[in-house]
Amino acid sequence: MEIKITKTNNPKAKPADESKLGFGKIFTDHMFMMDYTAEEGWHDARIVPFDYIPIHPASTVLHYGTEIFEGLKAYRTVNGDIRMFRPMENIRRMNNSAERLCLPQIDEKDALQILDTIVEMEKDWVPHSEGTSLYLRPFMYGNEPHLGVHAVKIATFVVICSPVGAYYAEGINPVKIAIESEDVRAVKGGTGYAKCGGNYAASLRAGEKAEEKGFTQVLWLDGVHRKYIEEVGSMNVMFKIDGEIVTPELTGSVLPGVTRKSCVELLKEKGYKVSERLISVDELFDAARAGKLEEAWGTGTAAVVSPIGWLSYKGEEFEVNGGKIGDVTQALYDELTGIQWGKIEDKHNWCHKVC
Numbered sequence: 520m521e522i523k524i525t526k527t528n529n530p531k532a533k534p535a536d537e538s539k540l541g542f543g544k545i546f547t548d549h550m551f552m553m554d555y556t557a558e559e560g561w562h563d564a565r566i567v568p569f570d571y572i573p574i575h576p577a578s579t580v581l582h583y584g585t586e587i588f589e590g591l592k593a594y595r596t597v598n599g600d601i602r603m604f605r606p607m608e609n610i611r612r613m614n615n616s617a618e619r620l621c622l623p624q625i626d627e628k629d630a631l632q633i634l635d636t637i638v639e640m641e642k643d644w645v646p647h648s649e650g651t652s653l654y655l656r657p658f659m660y661g662n663e664p665h666l667g668v669h670a671v672k673i674a675t676f677v678v679i680c681s682p683v684g685a686y687y688a689e690g691i692n693p694v695k696i697a698i699e700s701e702d703v704r705a706v707k708g709g710t711g712y713a714k715c716g717g718n719y720a721a722s723l724r725a726g727e728k729a730e731e732k733g734f735t736q737v738l739w740l741d742g743v744h745r746k747y748i749e750e751v752g753s754m755n756v757m758f759k760i761d762g763e764i765v766t767p768e769l770t771g772s773v774l775p776g777v778t779r780k781s782c783v784e785l786l787k788e789k790g791y792k793v794s795e796r797l798i799s800v801d802e803l804f805d806a807a808r809a810g811k812l813e814e815a816w817g818t819g820t821a822a823v824v825s826p827i828g829w830l831s832y833k834g835e836e837f838e839v840n841g842g843k844i845g846d847v848t849q850a851l852y853d854e855l856t857g858i859q860w861g862k863i864e865d866k867h868n869w870c871h872k873v874c
């Protein structure tokens with residue numbers, strides 16, 4: 520694929536204090552864009568100075584939410600290479616999300632070339648400090664200037680990049696999670712497994728209410744029985760119950776997380792019994808009451824591995840592991856980030872060197 524490059528004449532200053540990066544607040548100098556029409560396919564691939572995107576007021580995405588996105592990271596490793604973590608997993612998931620929302624597919628090789636090109640171009644923006652990375656946010660939206668409700672024939676694909684630190688203000692300290700009993704995020708047959716903006720829009724009301732009560736995020740239950748645990752707002756979830764690691768199975772309404780998949784593989788290699796299965800909120804709280812809920816944590820690209828220190832459901836609250844990060848959570852965080860930052864040998868070939 521040919522990518523036309525237009526460099527900015529006004530490069531911005533890089534963040535001076537990497538400890539204050541936070542998540543998704545600063546953007547690099549350039550972004551990737553390309554357009555799709557049913558007649559021409561994807562065309563006009565270009566890297567341009569980072570800027571606002573003009574959009575037609577009738578554009579499909581503004582009315583019917585035809586949008587999908589991905590999140591992956593590029594790391595500056597200890598030996599100075601810039602590497603992405605499992606980019607093909609994100610590319611494949613993006614195409615699955617596109618299929619669900621009737622958006623066009625992107626050739627896997629083209630998608631990897633796009634990510635390689637923008638990361639190489641923005642390599643000086645990949646932060647240096649431990650715990651930081653360059654977050655890549657590819658997204659695609661239906662862009663037809665037409666109010667009819669139908670699968671789009673015109674779309675736009677964009678990649679923006681943001682140097683980031685920890686997603687949560689808590690950093691690696693345990694977060695407080697409220698289990699939601701009223702709103703639901705997704706149902707089987709809906710868009711739960713797709714990474715689309717609408718899923719996140721549906722989650723905001725409960726998230727706001729939980730925040731007002733001092734919780735960091737919401738843990739969703741399944742939309743049919745309202746009893747099986749699914750995922751947290753921005754991460755998948757795992758529990759250590761009486762020695763067994765349990766994570767909700769991918770029923771169709773749970774996001775198939777790349778970090779989730781990587782953690783399952785790492786834990787199995789370490790000899791843990793890992794079960795991807797249905798787990799009800801009753802089972803979880805029974806285990807907590809019996810003192811068998813040993814650890815809880817979330818996994819996600821943005822969240823990495825985030826310990827959960829408190830869980831609350833319908834007014835009942837449990838402290839997990841004394842509100843402290845547990846041994847398995849810490850070991851998993853260390854191993855995963857060790858692989859990503861090049862401190863630990865990448866035996867699985869998960870890291871993709873860019874430059």
Ligand code: COI
Binds near residue numbers: 590753
């Ligand atoms: C990610 O982990 O990359 C996400 O997309 C989660 C979130 C910030 C929406």
